[in-house]
Amino acid sequence: MNRVGAAAAVSIAIFAVAAPFFLKPFGIFMISMWAVLAIAAMGLNLTLGYAGQVSLAQGAFVGIGAYAVALLTQAGYPFVLAFAAAGGLCFAVGWILGYPALRVQHHYLAFVTLAFTTLVFLVLRNEEWLTNGIYGINGIARPAFFGWSTRPAPNFYFFSLGTLAVLSIATWWMLRSPWGRAFVALRENPIRALSLGLDTRRYTLMAFAIGSGLGGLAGGLYAPLVQFIEPSSFALGMSFNLLLMVIVGGSGYFFGPFVGALIAVLLPEWMRIAQGYYLIVYAALVIVMMAFCPSGILGLIDRVSKVVLRSRPTAAALGPRGSAQGSVHEHGP
Amino acid sequence: MSTVLEVSNLRKSFGGIAAVDGVSFEVVEGEILGIIGPNGSGKSTLFNCVLGQLRPNDGDVRIDGRRTTGMRPCDLNRLGVSRTFQLLQVFPQLTVRDNLILAGQEHQGSMLSRLIGPADAGLGEAADRMIAFFRLSHRADELAGALSYGQQKLLDVAMAFMAGPRLVLLDEPAGGVNLTLLSHLRERLQAYHVERKATFVVIEHQMEFVMALCTRVLVLAEGRIIAEGAPQEIRRDPKVIEAYLGH
Numbered sequence: 001m002n003r004v005g006a007a008a009a010v011s012i013a014i015f016a017v018a019a020p021f022f023l024k025p026f027g028i029f030m031i032s033m034w035a036v037l038a039i040a041a042m043g044l045n046l047t048l049g050y051a052g053q054v055s056l057a058q059g060a061f062v063g064i065g066a067y068a069v070a071l072l073t074q075a076g077y078p079f080v081l082a083f084a085a086a087g088g089l090c091f092a093v094g095w096i097l098g099y100p101a102l103r104v105q106h107h108y109l110a111f112v113t114l115a116f117t118t119l120v121f122l123v124l125r126n127e128e129w130l131t132n133g134i135y136g137i138n139g140i141a142r143p144a145f146f147g148w149s150t151r152p153a154p155n156f157y158f159f160s161l162g163t164l165a166v167l168s169i170a171t172w173w174m175l176r177s178p179w180g181r182a183f184v185a186l187r188e189n190p191i192r193a194l195s196l197g198l199d200t201r202r203y204t205l206m207a208f209a210i211g212s213g214l215g216g217l218a219g220g221l222y223a224p225l226v227q228f229i230e231p232s233s234f235a236l237g238m239s240f241n242l243l244l245m246v247i248v249g250g251s252g253y254f255f256g257p258f259v260g261a262l263i264a265v266l267l268p269e270w271m272r273i274a275q276g277y278y279l280i281v282y283a284a285l286v287i288v289m290m291a292f293c294p295s296g297i298l299g300l301i302d303r304v305s306k307v308v309l310r311s312r313p314t315a316a317a318l319g320p321r322g323s324a325q326g327s328v329h330e331h332g333p
Numbered sequence: 334m335s336t337v338l339e340v341s342n343l344r345k346s347f348g349g350i351a352a353v354d355g356v357s358f359e360v361v362e363g364e365i366l367g368i369i370g371p372n373g374s375g376k377s378t379l380f381n382c383v384l385g386q387l388r389p390n391d392g393d394v395r396i397d398g399r400r401t402t403g404m405r406p407c408d409l410n411r412l413g414v415s416r417t418f419q420l421l422q423v424f425p426q427l428t429v430r431d432n433l434i435l436a437g438q439e440h441q442g443s444m445l446s447r448l449i450g451p452a453d454a455g456l457g458e459a460a461d462r463m464i465a466f467f468r469l470s471h472r473a474d475e476l477a478g479a480l481s482y483g484q485q486k487l488l489d490v491a492m493a494f495m496a497g498p499r500l501v502l503l504d505e506p507a508g509g510v511n512l513t514l515l516s517h518l519r520e521r522l523q524a525y526h527v528e529r530k531a532t533f534v535v536i537e538h539q540m541e542f543v544m545a546l547c548t549r550v551l552v553l554a555e556g557r558i559i560a561e562g563a564p565q566e567i568r569r570d571p572k573v574i575e576a577y578l579g580h
Contacts, residue, residue, distance in 0.1 A: 178435075178438040178448075179447060181435050188425065191418075192423075196415075196496075197496065198435075
């Protein structure tokens with residue numbers, strides 16, 4: 001990470017910790033939602049932004065994780081176990097879903113994952129004996145740890161934020177390791193990667209599985225956050241919304257999903273002032289942004305900073321797109 | 334000297350057209366074998382069959398006596414077989430150093446150790462040595478995509494050597510390279526060959542390059558070997574002249 005990136009990370013961290021002290025309960029709920037969805041978007045960024053595998057299934061994994069935690073905690077299992085099971089289950093399902101990616105790519109793969117999302121939605125809606133169907137599951141309890149309850153909104157926010165921090169550090173570590181380099185190679189030129197000894201099959205499955213696992217963990221926090229879940233929350237809309245977060249924030253930039261989730265969660269709320277027109281204005285803003293800045297917000301900042309600095313085109317100067325030794329391998333489209 | 338690569342009666346067809354039609358040859362340790370032939374003679378298809386990119390219809394490939402026909406390229410690479418492609422194949426969004434570390438990292442430890450171990454997989458110094466060997470030190474931290482075509486070509490070849498391979502197959506290494514860089518590339522290949530005692534198989538159109546580098550030459554035409562011998566003999570062979578000039 002370059003100095004600008006480090007400064008931005010510290011500023012965001014301070015802001016994130018201080019925010020609930022200045023917000024009303026609904027505001028705290030919204031930033032909790034940001035922390036939860038940022039985890040899911042981070043998982044999608046790994047699959048899509050780094051490894052180059054198009055997925056429209058991330059919302060389904062959030063759903064699987066949410067239902068796993070809801071069902072297991074209501075069956076009496078401790079939250080920690082249910083949360084781990086949500087991540088583990090989605091990791092396993094994601095691994096299996098990765099197999100089509102070994103045969104098809106790009107929009108064909110998008111359709112495979114889209115079909116998976118529809119399948120998950122139908123299972124959640126129709127298998128009433130397990131999921132309670134369209135009535136959903138309510139009364140999902142927020143966990144307590146050694147007497148510290150996360151029932152109050154600020155406490156649950158800090159719990160979500162802490163989980164986001166831990167998972168972000170773990171993801172950062174992975175991306176700066178040879179695995180991160182392998183994911184980038186997989187995205188850029190899988191045939192060359194294969195000839196250099198990279199088991200592209202294993203790395204593709206791993207990228208899918210880890211991204212899906214993060215989606216499941218996000219679902220594990222989503223259920224106790226909203227305390228009521230039903231199938232339509234995890235239909236295609238959520239997958240598209242998570243994709244929007246990754247693309248708007250900056251696909252392949254480590255902090256892209258954080259920025260994207262912030263925009264996708266908060267902007268519609270701020271724009272409610274426009275009443276019935278807010279979705280139209282929101283959609284127009286997204287269209288304009290994609291037309292003029294397809295590399296997302298961080299891609300735009302990257303480009304502007306390069307122009308301002310007028311530096312020579314070294315990797316260091318190219319910021320997050322470069323990958324000097326020990327750095328995270330990032331790119332822009 | 335032992336046989337490193339043994340190809341027996343290899344055949345590969347696309348539809349009704351035999352791209353490689355019963356090719357057999359051996360490459361012994363320390364040899365630099367050149368494979369030449371007009372466009373469409375089956376050279377790259379032969380490479381791709383040997384290296385697992387294509388599955389041959391018939392025939393056998395053995396490396397150090399072990400049957401490797403149909404083996405995946407990544408598994409072949411771990412056996413010490415490396416290659417370059419006809420077209421440039423560097424990773425433009427990675428730095429020069431990261432390209433080289435990537436080229437060697439899968440030979441270091443296990444999948445798990447590559448996750449929890451050092452970011453450079455313990456290859457930082459080896460990568461710097463390879464960068465210096467190919468005289469790219471001044472551009473080590475730049476993105477590969479920012480290098481000139483010739484420098485990317487050098488990086489491409491350096492990546493093939495990064496894991497210390499026993500057998501290197503180079504597909505048109507001189508393609509699109511200017512004369513100055515060509516002589517530099519040939520000199521580096523010869524230096525590596527002497528230093529590491531590696532075995533090379535080189536597909537090339539640039540005859541001067543082949544004559545200066547290779548110890549033996551095979552000529553392919555229409556998927557078959559039509560001549561084989563020392564470079565100077567091949568140059569005078571009427572069958573070769575006919576295959577190239579078409580009369």
